[in-house]
Amino acid sequence: MLKISKKADYALMALQHIASVQFGDVTPGRVINTKEIAEEYHIPLELLAKVLQALSKNGLIESHNGPKGGYLLARSAGQITIAQILESIEGPLGLTDCSHEKDGEFCMQREHCNIRTPLLKVQDSIYQLLNSMTLHDMMGGTPLITIQSPSAQGVDR
């Protein structure tokens, strides 16, 4: 459950790669093209191209056309959150269809729906979590993410 798509997966790998090269010790500032990433991680080239185009459209990376072209991070790795990356590929976070319902829309269950509000709370918590972790945190770091919930029951599974 709650699986992210392969495309989102590829986006995370690609951005991690770009960030590590761009801010690494070996060839800092080097522009990275799609083919390089596709071969390194065994990702279908044209599918990865779509992913990078989406990331570019969403302002996470900047593209450079022509020979020796490719991509660079549009801002520092510490300013790019997991939430931003995933949303660039899969659209806004939403546990249910009614998460982003506009006024005109409605679901059949809405009238007696008893779970919308609590689910929105859970959703918000997940969003905070995904937005608190950055690309920088994903690179070698071991971010210590903890959850505090007064309603914790300590139930084991």
Add this chain to the structure above:
Amino acid sequence: MLKISKKADYALMALQHIASVQFGDVTPGRVINTKEIAEEYHIPLELLAKVLQALSKNGLIESHNGPKGGYLLARSAGQITIAQILESIEGPLGLTDCSHEKDGEFCMQREHCNIRTPLLKVQDSIYQLLNSMTLHDMMGGTPLITIQSPSAQGVDR
């Protein structure tokens, strides 16, 4: 992104309904059948039946056959977590395919994969969150769930 399935949605609604009737003021202890829930929330009867059967198999509710039959919670609402409910319907939590890879399996990217470890951390945090909220919390209560992360950058969107 991270949407739960309609079936999981139905499971949450159904369990909330069963819990509220079973422990409510009006007719406590009453057995609730599939048809009642399906009509109340406009859920396709036979699809809801599948959902409830799955919940029964996973030990969250107990079934009673025959006329006047139906379902009851198998334990108190405070001992049934959101994680348990969702996993009963959608299977184990896993952001990526490699979340539950056994030793024999592997993904093409595994060799140079740079995101597996951090994603497992995120996944674990989400699991803690979902496992800290119970069916009881979903009923009228307003559980205050907060996230604390040292890597928080305060990035707005």
Add this chain to the structure above:
DNA sequence: TGATCGGAGATCATTATAGTCTCCGATAGA
């Protein structure tokens, strides 16, 4: 003993996902 329940399997339609193919425009460098 029959109407009312849940249990279970097969089946189908629709949608989402993953991946491919083709053509276009930009550009750096010969």
Add this chain to the structure above:
DNA sequence: TCTATCGGAGACTATAATGATCTCCGATCA
């Protein structure tokens, strides 16, 4: 200025997941 190399974009296909339906069975209570 020509050309190979890059990204941008649309159409397209195949496969898998989801949502929903249908049918038949066994249990059980009145």
